[in-house]
Amino acid sequence: xxxxxxxxxxxxxxxxxxxxxxxxxxxxxxxxxxxxxxxxxxxxxxxxxxxxxxxxxxxxxxxxxxxxxxxxxxxxxxxxxxxxxxxxxxxxxxxxxxxxxxxxxxxxxxxxxxxxxxxxxxxxxxxxxxxxxxxxxxxxxxxxxxxxxxxxxxxxxxxxxxxxxxxxxxxxxxxxxxxxxxxxxxxxxxxxxxxxxxxxxxxxxxxxxxxxxxxxxxxxxxxxxxxxxxxxxxxxxxxxxxxxxxxxxxxxxxxxxxxxxxxxxxxxxxxxxxxxxxxxxx
Amino acid sequence: xxxxxxxxxxxxxxxxxxxxxxxxxxxxxxxxxxxxxxxxxxxxxxxxxxxxxxxxxxxxxxxxxxxxxxxxxxxxxxxxxxxxxxxxxxxxxxxxxxxxxxxxxxxxxxxxxxxxxxxxxxxxxxxxxxxxxxxxxxxxxxxxxxxxxxxxxxxxxxxxxxxxxxxxxxxxxxxxxxxxxxxxxxxxxxxxxxxxxxxxxxxxxxxxxxxxxxxxxxxxxxxxxxxxxxxxxxxxxxxxxxxxxxxxxxxxxxxxxxxxxxxxxxxxxxxxxxx
Numbered sequence: 433x434x435x436x437x438x439x440x441x442x443x444x445x446x447x448x449x450x451x452x453x454x455x456x457x458x459x460x461x462x463x464x465x466x467x468x469x470x471x472x473x474x475x476x477x478x479x480x481x482x483x484x485x486x487x488x489x490x491x492x493x494x495x496x497x498x499x500x501x502x503x504x505x506x507x508x509x510x511x512x513x514x515x516x517x518x519x520x521x522x523x524x525x526x527x528x529x530x531x532x533x534x535x536x537x538x539x540x541x542x543x544x545x546x547x548x549x550x551x552x553x554x555x556x557x558x559x560x561x562x563x564x565x566x567x568x569x570x571x572x573x574x575x576x577x578x579x580x581x582x583x584x585x586x587x588x589x590x591x592x593x594x595x596x597x598x599x600x601x602x603x604x605x606x607x608x609x610x611x612x613x614x615x616x617x618x619x620x621x622x623x624x625x626x627x628x629x630x631x632x633x634x635x636x637x638x639x640x641x642x643x644x645x646x647x648x649x650x651x652x653x654x655x656x657x658x659x660x661x662x663x664x665x666x667x668x669x670x671x672x673x674x675x676x677x678x679x680x681x682x683x684x685x686x687x688x689x690x691x692x693x694x695x696x697x698x699x700x701x702x703x704x705x706x707x708x709x710x711x712x713x714x
Numbered sequence: 715x716x717x718x719x720x721x722x723x724x725x726x727x728x729x730x731x732x733x734x735x736x737x738x739x740x741x742x743x744x745x746x747x748x749x750x751x752x753x754x755x756x757x758x759x760x761x762x763x764x765x766x767x768x769x770x771x772x773x774x775x776x777x778x779x780x781x782x783x784x785x786x787x788x789x790x791x792x793x794x795x796x797x798x799x800x801x802x803x804x805x806x807x808x809x810x811x812x813x814x815x816x817x818x819x820x821x822x823x824x825x826x827x828x829x830x831x832x833x834x835x836x837x838x839x840x841x842x843x844x845x846x847x848x849x850x851x852x853x854x855x856x857x858x859x860x861x862x863x864x865x866x867x868x869x870x871x872x873x874x875x876x877x878x879x880x881x882x883x884x885x886x887x888x889x890x891x892x893x894x895x896x897x898x899x900x901x902x903x904x905x906x907x908x909x910x911x912x913x914x915x916x917x918x919x920x921x922x923x924x925x926x927x928x929x930x931x932x933x934x935x936x937x938x939x940x941x942x943x944x945x946x947x948x949x950x951x952x953x954x955x956x957x958x959x960x961x962x963x964x965x966x967x968x969x970x971x972x973x974x975x976x977x978x979x980x981x982x983x984x985x986x987x988x989x
Contacts, residue, residue, distance in 0.1 A: 433811055433892065436803035437819060440863050443800060447860030448826055451834035451841065458837060465840045511732055514725040521729055527975050528733045531740065534971050534978070536921035538943045539960045540739075546953050547742040553754045553953050555742070590736055595983045618721045640828075647830040650923050654943065668832050675836045676928070688832040699828045706824055 458685040465681045476686035486687070489658075489665040492577055493694070496666065497645035499581050500588075501638060507585075508592035513622045515597045516608070526597065529590030537587070541654035544583045545570065573663030576656050580664055584651045592637065596630060603629035636705060642698040646691055667691040747957035754953050769958035777959055781934075782941035785851060786920055786963075789937055792855035793862065793919040794912045801863045802908065805870035806900050810882075823864045831861070831924055839928055849932045857929070858919045866911040869984060873907035874900060910981035913974060920967060938963045 459476055461469035480486045511529065515522055532540065551557045551568045559566060569579035603626065611625045627634070649668035652658060658665035658673065667687050675684035746754050747769055748762040773779060808820050838857070839848070847853035877900060885895050923939055930936045936944065942963055946956055971978055 433807050436807040436892075436896070440800040440804040440823075440867065441819070443796075443856065443860045444823070444826055444863065447838065447857055448829060448834050451837040452829060454837035454841075455833050465836070465843075507732075510728065514728045514732075517722060517725040518729055521726075525729055525733055526979065527971075529736045530975075530979055531968075531971070532736055533982070534917060534921075534967055535740075535964055536923065536939050536967075538921075538923050538939045539964055542942070542946050542956065543739050543743045543960060546956070547739055547746065547758060553746075553758050555758065557755075558757065558759055586736070586739065590732075591982070593732075594979060598983050612718070618724065643828050647832065649832070654923070668830070671832055671836075675839075681836055681840070684836055688830070688836065692830055692833045695828065695830055699825065702828060703821070703824060707821065 455685045455688055458681060459689045461682050463681045464679040465675070469682075472682055476682045477690075479683055480686055480690070485662045485665055485670065486667075488662060489667050489670045490690075492664065492666045493646050493648070493691075495577065496581060496648055497642055499578075500585075500641050500645050504585050504589040504592050505634075505638070505641075507589045508596050509622065509627070511590075511593040512596035512600055513618065513626055515593070516600055516626065517618070522597075526594055530594050531590070532587045533591040535587070537650040538654050540587055541583060541651055544586075545655060549579060570656055571660060573659075573661040575663075576660060577652075577664040580652050580655050583655060584648070587651070595633065595637065599630040599633040600626050636702075639698050639702045639705065643695050643702065646694045646698075743957050744961055746953060747961045749954055751952055751954050766954065769954040770962065773955040773959040773962065776955065777941060777945050779938065779941065779959060779962060782936055782938040783963070785930075785935055786937040786939065788851050789855050789858065789926075790916050790919040792852060793858040794915050796855060796859040797863050797866050797915045798908055798911060800859065801866040801870055801911065802901065802904060803896060804863075805867045805904075806874050806896055808867065809871045809874035810879075823867055827864045827868075835924070835928065842929065848929055849935055851930075851935060854925060854929050854937075855919075857925050858915070858922065861925075862915045862918055866915060869911055869914075869981070870904060870907045872984075873904050877903050910977055910984075913970070913977055914981050916970075917967060917978075 458469065460472055460474070462472045462475070463469040515525065518525075546553050548555045549568055549570050551560060556566055556568065569575040607629070608621065608625055611621055616624065647668060648666055649672070652664055652666055652669050653672065656664045658669035668691060671684040671687035671691065673684075674680045674687065742758060745762060746758060748765045748767070749769075750766055753760070753762065804823075808816060808823075842848050842850075842853060881899050882895050885899050890898070921939060922937075923943070926937045926940045927943060930940055933941075933944070942956075942959055945959070
């Protein structure tokens with residue numbers, strides 16, 4: 433029977449497990465990726481903690497986590513509840529808000545750069561020409577992280593709303609009708625009936641949000657490359673920069689280890705939940 | 715009654731605003747893909763005065779989009795085949811076998827779903843560089859197989875669990891081996907699951923960025939996404955052609971989505987929702 437699982441396991445071990453173990457090892461070596469690794473002890477971690485960019489990247493990961501635990505979650509919950517109240521527009525609206533999720537990050541990133549944020553060709557430029565005065569957030573170290581987060585929120589929140597809506601539809605109709613007959617308004621219904629009804633789904637999505645927030649890479653690398661002036665740098669872009677642009681694989685793998693450590697805490701909660709009721713994310 | 719009508723109006727306004735903001739960047743991209751650069755910078759919100767289809771031909775020719783789209787199709791097709799072939803039998807045994815070893819294997823695959831790419835990317839890249847696998851399309855497809863098979867295994871496992879065990883017992887009584895049971899009993903009933911897996915793996919492989927941009931460096935064999943990414947760094951002033959390229963790359967995905975939306979949405983939300 434082992435033969436059935438062997439191909440999948442073999443590929444997984446060769447591509448993920450062995451390189452992951454090598455990453456844990458490489459963090460303790462000086463290595464440029466090509467030459468012979470030299471034992472470094474904790475020097476890579478020391479050089480990370482001496483690097484102010486590391487600390488601002490870590491802070492940015494925490495900011496990112498907070499943003500994604502609040503904004504897309506609230507938007508998605510309100511939207512899912514609104515869909516529950518509007519049975520006629522469901523199918524079309526679900527497809528529309530799901531659409532951003534299927535576009536490639538590289539394309540979404542570029543469209544936002546050119547059509548939204550650009551002061552020359554974008555919505556922002558148009559607003560500036562019509563009496564507003566908003567500078568390009570992507571050029572501002574203090575705002576670039578939030579601008580990229582806005583792109584990722586656009587990409588993500590509709591999917592989340594569809595997930596929550598699917599969960600809300602599992603709540604018994606009687607319970608919702610009873611609450612409405614008792615005179616519950618939109619927010620009362622959301623607070624006392626819908627929210628408790630989807631608690632397992634909500635918990636799972638929040639844990640996954642934490643896991644993904646510490647891994648975030650694509651949108652930031654595509655839109656700002658962590659800049660300007662490291663303003664939007666996170667651990668993943670910092671690690672990538674050290675590995676491929678500064679030939680310091682030791683430091684890169686050390687950063688990857690720190691990043692994974694934070695994810696690991698959330699992952700253990702996730703695994704505990706999953707093994708308890710056996711489901712899986714897509 | 716008045717209150718509930720107010721609620722309903724509020725909901726409809728909310729739904730309208732949400733749909734509009736989801737569509738706005740996409741509409742802007744499609745509209746401006748048909749304008750000249752001068753027209754775009756004069757007013758990005760205006761409809762094109764005249765449809766400049768030449769943006770599409772120039773994007774196709776200058777960016778050599780044809781070959782890169784072909785590479786995307788190769789990577790995507792290979793990844794779909796490899797995932798389906800390896801995940802289906804694995805899902806079957808994980809659903810049917812009991813015991814500590816199998817429980818550990820289930821746990822292992824579950825854990826590998828959440829492993830960040832960054833944890834294995836760097837050693838993997840330098841190993842592939844040593845083995846001469848950088849710039850190889852099949853090697854990238856192999857990495858995608860490892861990345862996307864764990865969740866596929868769990869999706870397919872739920873399909874196997876829903877197949878009555880009595881069917882297998884009947885085959886067993888008739889003297890079927892494990893492989894015969896898998897091929898003639900399980901696999902035909904897994905088919906809708908395999909289609910869902912193919913769609914999700916296909917979408918992820920087509921859109922994937924990190925692995926593709928790291929492992930495919932030779933401009934002659936990059937995927938469409940990487941080609942688009944590299945190109946826009948170089949010529950980011952020609953927004954008309956750039957947006958035309960974006961629309962061309964996204965079009966196949968959107969077409970499949972429109973045709974098979976239910977399967978897309980159900981497959982991608984499965985697991986987060988328990989029924």
